Amino acid sequence: MNNKFESLKLNKDILKALYNLGYNSPSKVQSEVIPRLLRYENIIVKSKTGSGKTASFAIPICETVEVDNNNLQALIVVPTRELALQVKEEISNIGRLKKIRCSAIFGKQPMKDQIKELKQRVHIVVATPGRIIDHISRGTINLESIRYFIIDEADKMLKKGFVEDMEFIFNSIPKNSIKGLFSATIDKDIKNICLEYMKDAEMVEVKNENLLNNKQISEKTVKVEDKKKYDTLKNIIYSQAPVSVMIFCNTKETVTKLYKNLKEDRFLVTELHGDMSQDKRNFTIKDFKNGKFNILVSTDVAGRGIHIDDISLVINFNVPRDKENYIHRIGRTGRKKSFGKSITMVNQKDEKYMEEIEHYIGYKIEDLDDIKKEDIALGKAKFEENNKKVLKNRKNRNEEKKVHSEVTRLYLNAGKKKKIRVIDIVGALNSIEGINNEDIGVIEVQDLCSYVDILNHKGEIILKKYKEISVKKKMVKIKKDNR
Template identity: 40%
Template sequence: MNEKSGFGRFGLQEPILQALDALGYHTPTEVQEQVLPLVLQGQDVIVQSQTGSGKTAAFGIPLCDRIVVEETRPQVLVLTPTRELAVQVAEEVAHIGRQKKVRTLAVYGKQPIHIQLRQLKQRVHVVVGTPGRLGDLVQRKNLDLSGIRFLVIDEADELLNRGFLEEVEAILGRIPQERCTLLFSATIPDRIREVCDRHMRTPAKVAIRSTEPTPEQIRQYWIEAADDWKFQKFLEVLEKHAPANCMVFCNTRERATQLADRLHKQGLESCLLHGGMPQKERLRSISSFKREESPLLVATDLAARGIHIDRLDLVVNYNVPTELENYVHRIGRTGRAGESGLAVSLVSVHEKAKWLEIQEYLGFTVPLEESGGPARPPKAGRALEKLKHKSPHKAPSKAAEKHRSVHKGISRIRINAGKNKKMRAGDILGALGSIPGIQAGDIGIIDIQDTCTYVEIFNDRGAQVAEGLAKTTVKGRTVKSTLLKN
């Protein structure tokens, strides 16, 4: 498997290679090819790379490989500009380190802090979070940074654009100087160079060729559409191109909400994403869209740099973005990882001036699709009908297949005893190890909560463990366990 995966020549541990194979990571991307060896050597690195280049795995793979799972203090700290990105990075790193039993935690604002505090009291190897909540946890002395060996600053330019420089500097000042620091950014302005000069030791520099969309990568065109006719034009675009999934961008929360409501009234399945929504609802929308449970995502620019979709058929600019760079970030959600993409912009008369600015910024003219006069409500064609009704025979999405592959052979056991019964990880390990046929390699991450404990079981041994627990005791007492589905 090592040679087949394409990652074996890096000398990675077998559990990491097994996880990469399950994730479908067979050939390193350009950024992974260059960054992995440097991180494995403990070298500080500055990486200039666009989103969609595989940079999360570029640092996630070597860091998971170098983590010492027996260490109780966090060893890796990852700073991200948004909550959504923190969750996605933590999830991907968890997948990479799962077979090695690497435990990750995403911390961010608007999530109940008591949940994060409970998890931090247990063994956590990788902490991913936004500067505000991380700084708060450090000040409260709930997050111990004394064991950090690796620091990752992800999307550094966006961190600075969001005004996080002071918080980032404060966190950097509390981390051991003897560490490996990795900085990833789409651009490297002077402010980022200054941060690097202050906090990095003779860093290696890696510049990945731009993956910004071109006419060859992403087919683009625009439609002239008055505001009153945009909705009908949008339906025509969906009918014409029949996308399996589509991300639609609006400029404000109000417009995004109005569009989602109109789609709902048409019977079209969609989910909504904007900064005014509760965090739980935002994460639910992202998850639903990534798994293709909902084929349409209506979003503000909050999502332009915060969501990574493996494959996206269509991006629609329902409103022309007010910031030039946001056009590139929006349409860059499609046409990723070598896939073809399509981006359509609906442009009203009062948006034409900004649209001309965007084309000057791009350096080429986006073609106009000639309109045959006023838009007409499309007939209920096949494409729209598919978006209205989920087919019970629909093939599983790429994201769903990936989820199934990553969790293949892994199940969870819920034990009805936790901290209230003074349960410890050693108690659980001892009980599970006494079950005939169960080895240490069959037992994954143990999560001890106040009233219960969750245990990951590998190698399709879940039913065997559940049956064995019914016949044994933990700390001398009988416990009730339940086998859960992933």
Template identity: 40%
Template sequence: MVKFENLNLSSTTLKSLKRIGFEETTPIQEQTIPLSMQGKDIIGQAQTGTGKTAAFGIPLIEKINTRNKNIQSLVIAPTRELAIQVSEELFKLGYEKHVQVLSVFGGQDISRQIRALKKKPAIIVGTPGRLLDHIHRKTIKLQDIHTVVLDEADEMLNMGFIEDIEKILESVPEERQTLLFSATMPERIRQIAIKFMKDPETVRIKAKEMTVPQIDQFFVKVEEKDKFDALTRLLDYQSPDLAIVFGRTKRRVDEVAEALSIRGYTAEGIHGDLSQAKRLSVLRKFKEGSIDVLVATDVAARGLDISGVTHVYNFDIPQDPESYVHRIGRTGRAGKTGMAITFVAPREMGYLRTVEETTKRRMKRMQVPSIAEAIEGQQRLTIDKIHNTIDENDLSLYRKAAEELLTQHDALTIVSAALKLLTKEPATTPVKISYEAPLPVKRDKNNFSKKVGRGSREMPRRQRSHNRSYKKS
């Protein structure tokens, strides 16, 4: 790995990288960025989670001319979720340069997208069907596009998008740079590369076989609306010394951290939008133990070196196994054991199986503790504190008061009252956690494109209501 400052990047890009906590390249970034900066077409064969968004995003930001108010780059992604994720990361990478990024996808009001396009974004990230729709309407002008990125090309093939991609590539200027990223290289994808790319350089990043022998791994099958209560019950029952909770989005991180604080836990969140000073302050408090629970996004947790983390909770299952292994690797360090618990919506079970295949470990199913079990967990914590107080303190100044109590009540009643007083009972204060749609259902790769009709390819209707909120009590 090399440091980003050694890649001849502009000061504005280096500032953006520092702001989000990126210091060293991943293997695909190390190999791709110099080639892309030379203007070469690139075929990148790499799994999601290897850092490929920054691998194509950093050179892309470097090439943007902010004085040109036309669209200069298209990034084509298979799903709405990935389009949003990529556009958010590109926005962060181009933050100091003030690069405007817009995501467009099916299921969103097209007139709103047309209004947003009038604000002159430099980069458009979109799903193929919606991009083609805008091209036909002439709401996306193509004459100044110098770079096209195909992200997760094999997934777009599986989803039946190849014809749309070919039409898009035929519409953009011939003199351009084309970057294609794909986990696998089926023949149809090779044909796209031959037809639309010029002497492409190939970068292959072999997926590591990832094992996590020191970590006990569990999953909890739970509906979205029940996740937060499941998390608090587990925190009460297991009483972790230090815990990290991973969320998929920065909104999720902010809301879960705030909800935990409302319920009486010492928790704070970190994500890429925090200033470096705030991020370091939160991490320092976590390392010192003044915060029990750290809530984080994948990006913010990159490169964290924290000892003593006993539990990792995946509030949202990650889309790729590499991110999963990276997350749970925060625990089980220095020969110590750790525990990882992943919340999985019923329709996300396919992602769980993919993780198990990658890690070569089956996860055990865990039931959400009852309220009685949660209280029992907190009682155990209180009893441990009492034992430590007996072992480590001079209690002579308290004996007289204890003797007076024993003349009024029996010992069992006094100890029970002390346990109740010292035990943190599960809170029921209402909290607000916004609804997040589960990940798209994993389909059989051979049959998916046959089953999904042209009119419904962008995203199932039930995934479109992603801004709803619900209250927990």
């Protein structure tokens, strides 16, 4: 285990989880932020995308959560549904061995399901602004015991139009809660909020970093006429021969058109935009993460919501109209200590927007060298060979990589409709020889079924001995959950 994480004197289950997750050493932002949040200091953090800031607030929050306390203890507000799910996943993984329960709540989910979930023991909530305000207004969430309040992607959250929402949330949380604000940039809107609600906050700026790390991300532009754009895009993909690529467009219509064209040309491509259902968006992101496709065409809905460490190329098919979105788009590559490339396609109308972006980031982006025919031919052969590997491995990538090998997630075919409660499941599992409270992790009781984490490698033992167990004098079937 890394000495630096150990020196923070973290809970043994948090340290074990970090080890399982591959956190070998704290990133710069983590080294700066974790000790401060553990000391209950209000902070404003300026750090580039992909720097590891989610873990920088997730680790101290998980460390200080009192697991036996049924009250909500931390609230994290994020701008998009995708990011809410990503942050929830990271927090859940860090806190899983400590038995911490984290929920993501956002719009276009049934309110009644969220209310039911919030009535169970939930320690941490990750939410989008509109939906958390709905719950506050309805009185369906209790914020009285909030110890930490985090605003992630504050440059998006505190734009005009969102400021009133954020002020409402600030006024709804306990005055003595610890506040953390995280942003890639600090502008006037953020400063105004900080002056009003975070007067004693310490500014933490990760030194020696521009908005983007030029050594990790090679940025280029390509001047192109609209009528030649699609052919140029294909030539870029072939000549670069990336393992994986994200292509950003400004509208849903452009995404769908480009997706159809690429699919017709037999690229392994999928699409992502706001008109898709949340379930479809979730499955799309999961499939792309698991390597079932190597090209994702997306609107800016993915600019802040996808954390994949090995995206090798980002292409801006359209120049973003919001200069900050450029930062977040190309920040999908070159994450952590990996290297990446970004190429932005620029037509005559885009030039003024490109100038704004260059002024914003503080340097000129060079043009890509002319793409040679031999590079296209060689790259195409390499890219198509990679496609064969993707198709071959699809069957083996149906499951995401297991993070905690000592944890087995069980499915029980009984829930609230059969009057089953968490305490009933705990009692049933404790009656099994060799199982005690230390081996029982997070329990989720839904209407028709329940899910239980069994820790300490005890899950496989249960599954070998039992196909069903008695819960509240009802025989309940159990099996491994492979979600």
